Amino acid sequence: MVVNSVHWFRKCLRLHDNPAxxxxxxxADTVRCVYILDPWFAGAANVGINRWRFxxxxxxxLDSSLKKxxxxxxxxxxxxxxxxxxxxxxxxxxRLTFEYDPExxxxxxxxxxxxxAQEFGVETVIRNSHTLFNLDRIIEMNNNxxxxxxxxxQTIVSRLELPxxxxxxxxxxxxxxxxxxxxxxxxxxxxxxxxEELGFRTRGLAAAVWRGGESEALDRLNKHLDKKVxxxxxxxxxxxxxxxxxxxxxxxxxxxxxxxxxxxxxYNLRELYMKLRKRSSPPLSLFGQLLWREFFYTAATNNPxxxxxxxxxxxxxxxxxQNPEALAKWAEGRTGFPWIDAIMTQLRQEGWIHxxxxxxxxxxxxxxxxxxxxxSGMKVFEELLLDADWSVNAGSWMWLSCSAFFQxxxxxxxxxxxxxxxxxxxxxIRRYVPVLKDYPTRYIYEPWNAPECVQKAANCLVGVHxxxxxxxxxxxxxxxxxxxxxxxxQLSHYRxxxxxASVPTIQEEAEPPMTDESQNGSGPDSPGAALADHQAxxxxxxxxxxxxxxxxxPACRPPPDAAAAAAPSCSFRHNVLLPAPAPAAxxxxxxxxxxxxxxxxxxxxxxxxxxxxxxxxxxRDEQRRDRRREQRVEEKMEQEDEEEEEEEEPxxxxxxxxxxLRQ
Numbered sequence: 010m011v012v013n014s015v016h017w018f019r020k021c022l023r024l025h026d027n028p029a030x031x032x033x034x035x036x037a038d039t040v041r042c043v044y045i046l047d048p049w050f051a052g053a054a055n056v057g058i059n060r061w062r063f064x065x066x067x068x069x070x071l072d073s074s075l076k077k078x079x080x081x082x083x084x085x086x087x088x089x090x091x092x093x094x095x096x097x098x099x100x101x102x103x104r105l106t107f108e109y110d111p112e113x114x115x116x117x118x119x120x121x122x123x124x125x126a127q128e129f130g131v132e133t134v135i136r137n138s139h140t141l142f143n144l145d146r147i148i149e150m151n152n153n154x155x156x157x158x159x160x161x162x163q164t165i166v167s168r169l170e171l172p173x174x175x176x177x178x179x180x181x182x183x184x185x186x187x188x189x190x191x192x193x194x195x196x197x198x199x200x201x202x203x204x205e206e207l208g209f210r211t212r213g214l215a216a217a218v219w220r221g222g223e224s225e226a227l228d229r230l231n232k233h234l235d236k237k238v239x240x241x242x243x244x245x246x247x248x249x250x251x252x253x254x255x256x257x258x259x260x261x262x263x264x265x266x267x268x269x270x271x272x273x274x275x276y277n278l279r280e281l282y283m284k285l286r287k288r289s290s291p292p293l294s295l296f297g298q299l300l301w302r303e304f305f306y307t308a309a310t311n312n313p314x315x316x317x318x319x320x321x322x323x324x325x326x327x328x329x330x331q332n333p334e335a336l337a338k339w340a341e342g343r344t345g346f347p348w349i350d351a352i353m354t355q356l357r358q359e360g361w362i363h364x365x366x367x368x369x370x371x372x373x374x375x376x377x378x379x380x381x382x383x384x385s386g387m388k389v390f391e392e393l394l395l396d397a398d399w400s401v402n403a404g405s406w407m408w409l410s411c412s413a414f415f416q417x418x419x420x421x422x423x424x425x426x427x428x429x430x431x432x433x434x435x436x437x438i439r440r441y442v443p444v445l446k447d448y449p450t451r452y453i454y455e456p457w458n459a460p461e462c463v464q465k466a467a468n469c470l471v472g473v474h475x476x477x478x479x480x481x482x483x484x485x486x487x488x489x490x491x492x493x494x495x496x497x498x499q500l501s502h503y504r505x506x507x508x509x510a511s512v513p514t515i516q517e518e519a520e521p522p523m524t525d526e527s528q529n530g531s532g533p534d535s536p537g538a539a540l541a542d543h544q545a546x547x548x549x550x551x552x553x554x555x556x557x558x559x560x561x562x563p564a565c566r567p568p569p570d571a572a573a574a575a576a577p578s579c580s581f582r583h584n585v586l587l588p589a590p591a592p593a594a595x596x597x598x599x600x601x602x603x604x605x606x607x608x609x610x611x612x613x614x615x616x617x618x619x620x621x622x623x624x625x626x627x628x629r630d631e632q633r634r635d636r637r638r639e640q641r642v643e644e645k646m647e648q649e650d651e652e653e654e655e656e657e658e659p660x661x662x663x664x665x666x667x668x669x670l671r672q
Contacts, residue, residue: 010103011038012037012038012039012103013038013039013040013100013101013102013104014033014040014041014102014103014106014187015033015040015043015096015100016029016030016033016040016041016106016107017043017045017089018042018043018071018107019044019107019108019110019115019267020108020139020265020266021108022044022067022223022266022267022268023071023268023270024071024074024178024179025176025178025179025223025227025270025273026175026176026270026273027138027176027179027270028136028137028138028176029107029108029135029136030042030106030179032134032136033104033134034179034183034187037104037186037187038187038188039100039187039188040080040184040187040188040189041100041189042071042075042081042082042083042189043082043083043084044068044071044082044083045086045087045088045092046084046086046087046202047086047087047088055391055392056391056392057357057392057393058211058214059217059359059360059393059395060392060394060397061207062204063217063219063262063266063360063395064221064266065203065221066217066220066221066222067221067222067223067266067268068082068084069201069222070221070222070223070224070268072201074224078180078181079181079184079185080184081191081199082201083195083199084200084202085199089118089122090121090125093122093125093126094125094129097126097129097131102129102131103130103131103132104131104132104133105122105126105131105132105134106133106134106135106136107119107135108135108136108137108138108139108267109135109138109139110139111144111306111309111310111400112309112399112400113311113312114313114399116310117313138267138270138272139267140302140303140306141172141299142172142303144303144307144310146169147162147165147166147169147303147307148310150165150168150169151165155307155310155311155312156304156307156308157308157323159301162300162303162304162307163293163300166293166300166303172276175270175272218359218360218361219255219259219360219395221263221266221268222268223268223269225263226260226268226269229257229258229260229263229269230260230269230273230274230277232257232258234277234281250431250432250436250437252431253355253362253366253431253432254437255359255361261361261395261396262360262361262395264302265398271299271302274299275296278291278296279291279295301401302398302401304404305400305401305403305405306400306401308404308414309399309400309403309404310400315399315403315404316384316399317384318382318384318412323407323413324407324413325411325412325413325500327382327411327412327493327496328496329375329380329381329382329383330379330380331382332379332381335379335381335479336374336379336381336385338476338479339353339370339373339374339379339386340389341353341357342354342357344373344478344480345475345476345477345478345479346373346424346479347428347435347438347442347453347454347456348369348425348427348428348429349369349373349424350441351438351440351441352366352370352441353370354441354442355441356370356390356393356394360393361394361395361396365431367390367405367409368422369422369424369427371383371405371406371409372409372421373422373424374386375406375409376411376489376490377421377422377424377485377486377489378486378489379485380485380492383406383407383410383412386410387402387406390402418490418493418494419490419493419494421486421489421490424482425455425482428454429454433450434450435448435453435454438453438454444474444475445467445469445475447466447467447468447469448463448467448469449463449467456469456471456475457477457478
């Protein structure tokens with residue numbers, strides 16, 4: 010019997026570790042490699058030009074590799090359900106192979122293709138190569154439901170066998186066992202389109218920072234593995250200015266498009282670690298970012314509404330605001346906060362931003378400042394981010410907005426202090442917000458506080474050449490924390506236990522001066538700097554552009570003491586928002602990062618000031634019940650804090666190279 014195989018490329022755009030392609034070659038007389046390009050999808054607004062350029066470059070690299078094996082890539086335009094019936098008849102196809110897609114949309118699409126193939130008598134062969142583990146097996150081991158905490162996910166994964174070893178790259182010898190019929194007009198019928206043909210304007214388009222393709226991916230992997238120290242010692246270098254720029258060893262877009270096999274990366278890291286550490290087994294933390302990817306894939310695989318609030322069983326229904334104008338300012342980098350605007354500008358220009366930069370802009374859009382839905386931010390990332398993966402993108406946005414997976418909503422990134430800790434000199438701002446390039450370092454993160462003479466000297470007046478801050482961060486974040494507290498208080502009551510009794514409150518005090526991070530050890534990747542509070546030291550309250558005038562010149566400013574007294578601040582303990590430092594006597598009252606509430610007094614202020622007598626205290630039995638109830642709540646909060654800290658560890662303590670794997 011003649012076997013005519015067609016391999017359908019989707020996410021795994023590579024020849025190495027491609028088990029579905031290997032199945033297409035086994036015993037086949039002819040084989041054709043197909044990529045289906047949906048013209049409607051090409052014109053959709055949810056995919057930006059950088060993502061399309063990366064995809065087309067990956068297809069060109071794949072076609073070039075197939076040419077060396079006396080084959081070609083057949084790029085066909087249309088919907089899969091329309092394309093395959095025609096190709097099956099034209100090429101007399103008897104076998105169709107493709108990799109398993111774990112996402113709900115992919116499973117529904119593939120189900121329709123399998124049914125169609127059966128009607129034509131075509132054999133379908135599906136193999137998994139896009140994830141490390143069998144996601145259905147993980148769900149089965151968790152009582153047939155996806156684990157919704159990273160700690161639980163790690164526990165299950167630790168009980169599984171190691172991922173299957175990757176398959177070798179397709180060789181000339183394998184391809185010689187079958188043939189590919191290539192017509193003379195192949196380039197006319199099955200060519201890879203250009204950006205112009207897809208309707209994009211390329212005039213003025215900057216050169217690609219990330220070049221797509223398997224060849225580039227493998228080259229980056231080799232460079233990545235050359236940095237052996239962090240693999241052997243699991244060192245966690247500080248995040249600095251250089252971390253904010255695209256790295257020549259970054260791998261996340263290549264994992265997303267399947268130009269690089271996650272199993273190849275996994276086993277290269279594992280074997281290098283064992284070689285350098287004398288055969289000792291590597292810890293799970295070495296593969297932290299790959300496991301986060303698997304975690305979100307597992308959570309999404311059976312949830313078709315994973316990218317929506319409505320109908321999503323794991324998503325907290327938070328009443329977000331609707332403000333298209335504010336959303337546009339955020340997406341276009343016109344918020345008036347240089348740190349946020351620089352990040353969004355880099356994202357739009359290059360298609361990639363550092364994972365902590367993603368945290369900062371996501372927090373700013375949602376629970377930190379603007380109180381807009383994570384769904385809106387997810388769509389912007391889906392358009393602009395090269396490594397935007399449906400499962401990982403939606404899961405990350407739910408996590409960062411405290412809509413799922415993570416409930417410590419009092420963690421909030423300061424759009425001034427957090428950036429200043431990461432890039433104290435402001436070079437990152439000057440690169441991506443060039444209108445501020447002549448500002449002194451002192452004012453580069455808060456140009457609205459610069460005297461008018463400084464603004465004129467920099468040829469950039471706030472409100473004229475650069476926008477005023479679109480929101481008062483100190484007030485907005487404080488209001489949003491209260492909103493989140495109410496949402497979770499209601500959720501806690503619904504579950505039958507008030508879990509938020511110990512949520513720390515916000516206290517306004519004089520703002521301490523900025524200190525040198527090199528002296529106090531609070532580097533940008535330390536626990537204190539990793540999660541900046543709503544009004545961290547060095548993050549003065551931004552003026553409200555709609556109600557506050559521009560900062561007065563130095564001669565008209567209030568005295569330093571008055572200005573300091575008006576600036577609220579907070580400090581850090583174990584990544585938890587706390588009131589600013591109190592006198593030393595109060596320091597011992599803190600537990601696990603929380604500020605203890607003062608002992609209750611049943612004597613109101615009016616009575617202490619000579620007012621009416623206080624009401625009688627409650628009965629002693631009631632007081633004991635209250636104390637026991639508070640003790641139970643504190644014990645539960647302490648237990649949850651420990652679990653959250655363990656779950657957060659892979660995210661907050663990443664290797665410099667490992668950070669680039671997060672999608």
